[in-house]
Amino acid sequence: KDGGARVMYWFRTDLRLHDSPALQAALDLKPQAFFPLWCWDPNYIYKHRVGINRFRFLLESMSALSSSLHSLNPLSQLLVVRGDPCDLLPELFKRWGITHLAFERDPNDEYVRQRDDQARKDAKANGVEVLDGYGHHLYDIREVLKAHNNEPTLTLGALQSAVSKFGDPAKPIDAPKSIPSPLLKDDVASPPQDIKDLLPKLLKSLEGLPEYSKKKGPEYDLNSHELGGQRSTGESGKVTCYDSLVGPDASESIKSTFSVPTLESLGMDAKAARVSVPSLIPGGEAEGLKRLERVIKDTKYIATFSKPKTSPCQDTSEASTTLLSPYLKFGCVSVRKFWWDAVEASKQYKGAGKTSPPENIQGQLLFREMYSVAEAGVGETYKRVHANPISRYIDWYLPTVYDSKGKEIIPRPAGDAASEARYAAFVEARTGFPFIDAAVKQLKTTGWIHHLARHSLASFLTRGQCWISWERGAEFFDEHLIDWDPASNPGNWMWLSCSAFFHQYYRVYGLATFPQKYDPSGSLIRKYCPELKDFPDKHIYAPHTAPLEVQRKAKCEIGKDYPAPILDEKKEKEHCIARMKVAYAKGWRGDAKEVLEGKAQEI
Numbered sequence: 201k202d203g204g205a206r207v208m209y210w211f212r213t214d215l216r217l218h219d220s221p222a223l224q225a226a227l228d229l230k231p232q233a234f235f236p237l238w239c240w241d242p243n244y245i246y247k248h249r250v251g252i253n254r255f256r257f258l259l260e261s262m263s264a265l266s267s268s269l270h271s272l273n274p275l276s277q278l279l280v281v282r283g284d285p286c287d288l289l290p291e292l293f294k295r296w297g298i299t300h301l302a303f304e305r306d307p308n309d310e311y312v313r314q315r316d317d318q319a320r321k322d323a324k325a326n327g328v329e330v331l332d333g334y335g336h337h338l339y340d341i342r343e344v345l346k347a348h349n350n351e352p353t354l355t356l357g358a359l360q361s362a363v364s365k366f367g368d369p370a371k372p373i374d375a376p377k378s379i380p381s382p383l384l385k386d387d388v389a390s391p392p393q394d395i396k397d398l399l400p401k402l403l404k405s406l407e408g409l410p411e412y413s414k415k416k417g418p419e420y421d422l423n424s425h426e427l428g429g430q431r432s433t434g435e436s437g438k439v440t441c442y443d444s445l446v447g448p449d450a451s452e453s454i455k456s457t458f459s460v461p462t463l464e465s466l467g468m469d470a471k472a473a474r475v476s477v478p479s480l481i482p483g484g485e486a487e488g489l490k491r492l493e494r495v496i497k498d499t500k501y502i503a504t505f506s507k508p509k510t511s512p513c514q515d516t517s518e519a520s521t522t523l524l525s526p527y528l529k530f531g532c533v534s535v536r537k538f539w540w541d542a543v544e545a546s547k548q549y550k551g552a553g554k555t556s557p558p559e560n561i562q563g564q565l566l567f568r569e570m571y572s573v574a575e576a577g578v579g580e581t582y583k584r585v586h587a588n589p590i591s592r593y594i595d596w597y598l599p600t601v602y603d604s605k606g607k608e609i610i611p612r613p614a615g616d617a618a619s620e621a622r623y624a625a626f627v628e629a630r631t632g633f634p635f636i637d638a639a640v641k642q643l644k645t646t647g648w649i650h651h652l653a654r655h656s657l658a659s660f661l662t663r664g665q666c667w668i669s670w671e672r673g674a675e676f677f678d679e680h681l682i683d684w685d686p687a688s689n690p691g692n693w694m695w696l697s698c699s700a701f702f703h704q705y706y707r708v709y710g711l712a713t714f715p716q717k718y719d720p721s722g723s724l725i726r727k728y729c730p731e732l733k734d735f736p737d738k739h740i741y742a743p744h745t746a747p748l749e750v751q752r753k754a755k756c757e758i759g760k761d762y763p764a765p766i767l768d769e770k771k772e773k774e775h776c777i778a779r780m781k782v783a784y785a786k787g788w789r790g791d792a793k794e795v796l797e798g799k800a801q802e803i
C-alpha cells in the first residue's frame with residue numbers, strides 16, 4: 201500500500217509510551233503515518249459505573265499521553281474519537297488507508313475479548329495486519345491459562361507454578377524517541393507544517409460517519425441493574441455523567457475536535473461531587489513514574505515490604521503501600537518495570553528482614569496475575585455468583601437475581617427492607633462504625649483505600665456482619681475505585697466473602713479492634729468523620745460505648761450527631777458464622793437455582 205506502513209495504534213489499557221511491546225512493534229515498521237487513537241466506547245461507559253475520580257484520572261492520563269506524543273512530534277497528539285470501535289475502526293481503516301492495527305492485548309472481561317476478536321476480524325476483512333503485544337501483566341495471561349490447563353488459578357501457589365514455565369517476566373523496554381505523524385495519504389509528500397492545519401483535514405476525513413450515539417443509545421437501559429446509573433451509590437455518579445459521553449453532542453464533538461474532553465464538558469462537577477480537589481492521585485505516565493521512583497528509592501521499604509504490616513489507617517496522601525494501582529490499571533506504569541525496579545532495589549538493600557512472596561512487592565504483583573488468570577479461566581460469569589464455577593453459592597440477603605433462563609439479568613427486587621437499609625447505610629457511610637464510615641468516605645473522596653481497609657469493608661458487608669452478597673459490594677467499588685479492575689475487584693470480593701480463593705470464614709475483622717492495632721488514635725476517623733474528632737482515643741473506634749458525659753464533652757451525642765451502630769457486631773458475627781457453616785456444608789457452587797425455585801431455606 202503505497203510502499204509504506206500506515207499504523208493505527210489503539211490505546212486502551214496502556215496510557216504510556218515506555219515498555220509497550222505493541223507500540224515498539226508498530227514503530228519498528230518505520231511507518232509512513234502513525235495514528236494514535238483513543239476511542240470512547242459506549243459499551244464500556246454504560247456497562248460500568250465510573251465515578252468521578254476514575255474519570256478524572258483517566259482524562260488526566262489521556263491528556264498527559266497526548267502531550268507526550270506531541271512532544272515527540274509536533275504534528276501528533278492523541279486522536280480522541282467517540283463511538284463503538286467495532287463500527288468506527290473499519291471506517292477509519294478505509295478513510296486513513298491503514299495497513300496495520302496495533303494494540304496491547306486486554307485479557308480480562310468478556311466484552312473486551314469479544315470486541316478485540318471483532319476488531320481482528322474487521323482488520324482482516326480490510327487487509328489490515330494486527331500487531332498485538334501483551335504488556336498489561338507480567339506474563340501473557342492467555343499463555344499462563346493454557347499452562348494451567350485452562351483452569352482458573354485459585355491460589356498464589358497455582359499461579360506461581362503455572363508461570364514457573366515461563367521464567368522471569370520480560371525486561372521492560374524504553375520509550376520511543378520519536379513517532380511519525382498522522383498523515384492522510386494525500387499529505388505524505390508534503391505534510392502540513394502545523395498540527396492546526398493537520399487536524400481539520402483529519403476531521404474532514406470523518407465526515408458522514410454514522411452517529412453512534414443515536415444508533416446505540418436506546419439499547420442501554422439505565423434503570424437496569426448492571427448498568428446502575430440510576431442506582432448510583434454516591435454523590436459522585438449521576439446519570440448525566442455517563443450520558444454526555446455519548447449523548448446528543450457526541451457526533452458534534454467528532455466533527456469539532458479530537459481533543460481529550462474535560463470533566464466539565466462531560467457534565468461533571470468535581471467540587472459539587474465533594475471529591476478531593478486537587479487530586480491526591482494525579483493521572484498520567486510521568487506522575488506514575490515519579491511515584492514509582494519515589495518508592496523504589498527507599499530500598500529498605502521495598503526489600504522489607506510486608507503487606508500485613510502496612511497500615512490501613514493512613515490517608516491516601518500518606519499511603520503505607522505504594523499506591524501504584526491506579527497507574528497499573530490504566531497502564532501509565534508498566535507492571536514489568538515496577539517488578540524489575542523492585543528486584544533491583546531489593547538487591548541493593550544489604551540489611552536484614554528481606555521479605556518474599558506472598559507478602560512482598562513481587563507477591564502483590566503476582567496476586568494481580570492470579571486474579572487475571574482466574575477471570576480469563578471463568579469468563580463472563582466471573583463477576584457474579586450465578587453460574588460462576590468458582591464462587592460458592594451462599595444465600596446472601598440482596599442477591600442479584602437472574603431470569604428463569606439464568607442468563608439475562610432482571611431488575612433486582614427491593615430485597616428485604618432491613619437489608620436494603622443496611623446497604624444504604626454502608627454506601628452512605630452512616631453505619632455507626634467509625635472505621636467503616638471513614639474508609640467509605642475516604643474511598644468516595646479520593647478514589648482509593650488501603651487493601652486492609654478494603655478487607656474490613658468487604659468482610660463487614662458480606663460474611664462478617666451484614667450478610668449481603670459480594671456482588672453488591674463489588675458494584676459499589678466498581679464505581680468508586682480508580683484502580684477498578686475486572687479481575688481483581690470481583691476476585692478480591694470473592695476472597696473476602698469466602699466465596700472463592702479463601703475459606704477461613706471464622707476469621708472476621710473486628711470493626712474497632714482490627715484498625716485500632718494500627719492506629720490507636722484513629723486519625724482517619726478524625727479526618728473523615730469530623731463530628732467524632734474530639735472523642736478521646738479510648739472511644740474513637742466505638743463512640744457508642746462512651747458514657748454520655750464523654751459524648752457531650754466531645755460535642756457529639758451518638759444517635760443524634762453521629763449514627764448509633766446499625767447492628768450488633770458480635771451477635772451478627774455469630775449469626776453469620778453459623779450461616780457460613782451451613783453454606784459450606786451444603787457445598788453449593790455457582791448456582792442460584794435453589795433460590796429461583798424457592799427452595800433456599802431460611803437458616
Ligand code: FAD
Pocket residue numbers: 507519521522523524525526528529561564565567568571649650651652654655658677681683684685686688689690692693696
Ligand atoms: P501495593 O500493596 O503497593 O501493591 C502493589 C500492586 O500489587 C498494586 O498496585 C496492585 O496492582 C497489586 N496488588 C496488590 N494486592 C493485590 C490484590 N489483593 N489483588 C490484586 N492486585 C493486588 N486492586 C486493584 O488493582 N483493582 C481492584 O479493583 C481491586 N479491588 C479490590 C477489592 C477488594 C474487596 C479488596 C480486598 C482488594 C482489592 N484490590 C484491587 C486489591 C488491593 O487492595 C489493591 O491492589 C491495593 O490496595 C492497591 O494499592 P497499592 O498500589 O498501594 O498496593
